[in-house]
Amino acid sequence: xxxxxxxxxxxxxxxxxxxxxxxxxxxxxxxxxxxxxxxxxxxxxxxxxxxxxxxxxxxxxxxxxxxxxxxxxxxxxxxxxxxxxxxxxxxxxxxxxxxxxxxxxxxxxxxxxxxxxxxxxxxxxxxxxxxxxxxxxxxxxxxxxxxxxxxxxxxxxxxxxxxxxxxxxxxxxxxxxxxxxxxxxxxxxxxxxxxxxxxxxxxxxxxxxxxxxxxxxxxxxxxxxxxxxxxxxxxxxxxxxxxxxxxxxxxxxxxxxxxxxxxxxxxxxxxxxxxxxxxxxxxxxxxxxxxxxxxxxxxxxxxxxxxxxxxxxxxxxxxxxxxxxxxxxxxxxxxxxxxxxxxxxxxxxxxxxxxxxxxxxxxxxxxxxxxxxxxxxxxxxxxxxxxxxxxxxxxxxxxxxxxxxxxxxxxxxxxxxxxxxxxxxxxxxxxxxxxxxxxxxxxxxxxxxxxxxxxxxxxxxxxxxxxxxxxxxxxxxxxx
Amino acid sequence: xxxxxxxxxxxxxxxxxxxxxxxxxxxxxxxxxxxxxxxxxxxxxxxxxxxxxxxxxxxxxxxxxxxxxxxxxxxxxxxxxxxxxxxxxxxxxxxxxxxxxxxxxxxxxxxxxxxxxxxxxxxxxxxxxxxxxxxxxxxxxxxxxxxxxxxxxxxxxxxxxxxxxxxxxxxxxxxxx
Numbered sequence: 001x002x003x004x005x006x007x008x009x010x011x012x013x014x015x016x017x018x019x020x021x022x023x024x025x026x027x028x029x030x031x032x033x034x035x036x037x038x039x040x041x042x043x044x045x046x047x048x049x050x051x052x053x054x055x056x057x058x059x060x061x062x063x064x065x066x067x068x069x070x071x072x073x074x075x076x077x078x079x080x081x082x083x084x085x086x087x088x089x090x091x092x093x094x095x096x097x098x099x100x101x102x103x104x105x106x107x108x109x110x111x112x113x114x115x116x117x118x119x120x121x122x123x124x125x126x127x128x129x130x131x132x133x134x135x136x137x138x139x140x141x142x143x144x145x146x147x148x149x150x151x152x153x154x155x156x157x158x159x160x161x162x163x164x165x166x167x168x169x170x171x172x173x174x175x176x177x178x179x180x181x182x183x184x185x186x187x188x189x190x191x192x193x194x195x196x197x198x199x200x201x202x203x204x205x206x207x208x209x210x211x212x213x214x215x216x217x218x219x220x221x222x223x224x225x226x227x228x229x230x231x232x233x234x235x236x237x238x239x240x241x242x243x244x245x246x247x248x249x250x251x252x253x254x255x256x257x258x259x260x261x262x263x264x265x266x267x268x269x270x271x272x273x274x275x276x277x278x279x280x281x282x283x284x285x286x287x288x289x290x291x292x293x294x295x296x297x298x299x300x301x302x303x304x305x306x307x308x309x310x311x312x313x314x315x316x317x318x319x320x321x322x323x324x325x326x327x328x329x330x331x332x333x334x335x336x337x338x339x340x341x342x343x344x345x346x347x348x349x350x351x352x353x354x355x356x357x358x359x360x361x362x363x364x365x366x367x368x369x370x371x372x373x374x375x376x377x378x379x380x381x382x383x384x385x386x387x388x389x390x391x392x393x394x395x396x397x398x399x400x401x402x403x404x405x406x407x408x409x410x411x412x413x414x415x416x417x418x419x420x421x422x423x424x425x426x427x428x429x430x431x432x433x434x435x436x437x438x439x440x441x442x443x444x445x446x447x448x449x450x451x452x453x454x455x456x457x458x459x460x461x462x463x464x465x466x467x468x469x470x471x472x473x474x475x476x477x478x479x480x
Numbered sequence: 481x482x483x484x485x486x487x488x489x490x491x492x493x494x495x496x497x498x499x500x501x502x503x504x505x506x507x508x509x510x511x512x513x514x515x516x517x518x519x520x521x522x523x524x525x526x527x528x529x530x531x532x533x534x535x536x537x538x539x540x541x542x543x544x545x546x547x548x549x550x551x552x553x554x555x556x557x558x559x560x561x562x563x564x565x566x567x568x569x570x571x572x573x574x575x576x577x578x579x580x581x582x583x584x585x586x587x588x589x590x591x592x593x594x595x596x597x598x599x600x601x602x603x604x605x606x607x608x609x610x611x612x613x614x615x616x617x618x619x620x621x622x623x624x625x626x627x628x629x630x631x632x633x634x635x636x637x638x639x640x641x642x643x644x645x646x647x648x649x650x651x652x653x654x655x656x657x
Contacts, residue, residue: 113556229573
């Protein structure tokens, strides 16, 4: 009897171990998918990728993709188009035919590895939309590490021309936002005299060739000369422009985060000296997350009709902000970073109403290697998906498609976990003083275009994956 | 000659007394006895660390030291870059959010990890020390508070961190052990 029990226990353990082992991706394994399909790929020269922005230029669709710095093994990958080793910067890819994306140009960024180099963030505005822009120009704003920010004319995306440079000697730069209709840019910077690595420098970039500084903005306690506790650093803002008159700021990464709701008009036109009173003046509300979560993306969706509330005499529509935390630690070495939905209809009293995470057990994701948890969402507000579907980059769990029509009850309707390739970089944890490394997909950012294609990029150098919805998920978007 | 003896004896006694006073003032407090205490702060974004107390009799003034690893909280290349970073990460804000630096900080090396150390006034009547040292992309955050002068609190804190047990624990905590 005892032998049978032992044998059964051993078998059970073996099955458990086999499951854990099988969770790890191997080169040649097919992608894992539900209601999403791979349309095309590009290796992005095996550069670690951050923000993709997809822009409709004439009759072409161009993807602009920011990169982190290089790796310990390959600090400056070779650009096969030039034959030269170049520090990671910005990739420009023609995705007009998404099945056959064509790499057009790599613009080198700042020397440095991982988060210390590259040119992570990129935003695009047409010159014809900017109040004082060259009507024939297409402007790309990019953050170039501690070197500052740059604006390039990418009207000919294969031959970009540098227009101007903004800022010097910054502690850091990150997830900017640029209003194309006004030219107002919220540049995430680390001004040298501020007490934080990331705050906001607001510029009027309506004439990109002649940037005008409006003000520095941050939280009281971060400003120059302050003492005492320093509030959590900024991750990035999203503005609703003059019409919405709100700027939503996400603070934190994986800890101590919060959403800050700011009156845009007061922000731009209020007193600009960075005193505690002046920094507080534009703030409408601040909603803290758990100390174990940060806010990478704060994506506003005002005026969402809620079907469940359709017969209520008040509150039929709600103003919603989707908040996405960023996982940092490999192999679940931190509290779970996930997606939150806040009802900000009564702005002074925002309230968290729901959350979403990928069930860990659905893929043994803590065992796969690399980060597991959310990082970012798509930020396109094109009608095809806005307020209907959201796409979340979930590191080793790939891209997750959420039905958000009822933000009180978001539900997953599709996912795609890309295959790893020979270019996919390892991710390590330290155990007993030694690195133990695994290779896993690390889907880092995701964006959509007006046609409904979904663009996922990989932090572990696997490149760009262009996807489309299928089945029930596609029907939600009304796509044929 | 006989009359000189009392004078000589008095001089020796006076010198002996002065030496005793000087010796008392120069003497180190007796070997500091640090006692581990419960982590005294509410839960925040990081797991609780370890806390220790040394009494006035042993450390020349009450001193408490709090230390914990913060994994993934550091620039992997530049480490602890400046005093602002010490203000942000060293956990002095857990003791009191109203801390004021006494002066610019200094570089420091703790358990073979480089970083910075800075002294603060707390609420106008106590002293705090903030220390942040890095190992690859990870930090060891140390905050200390005491009733004595800043130099004294800093000295006993650093001496405590140099102890074999604490050095070993810090190294282990940042090495996944």
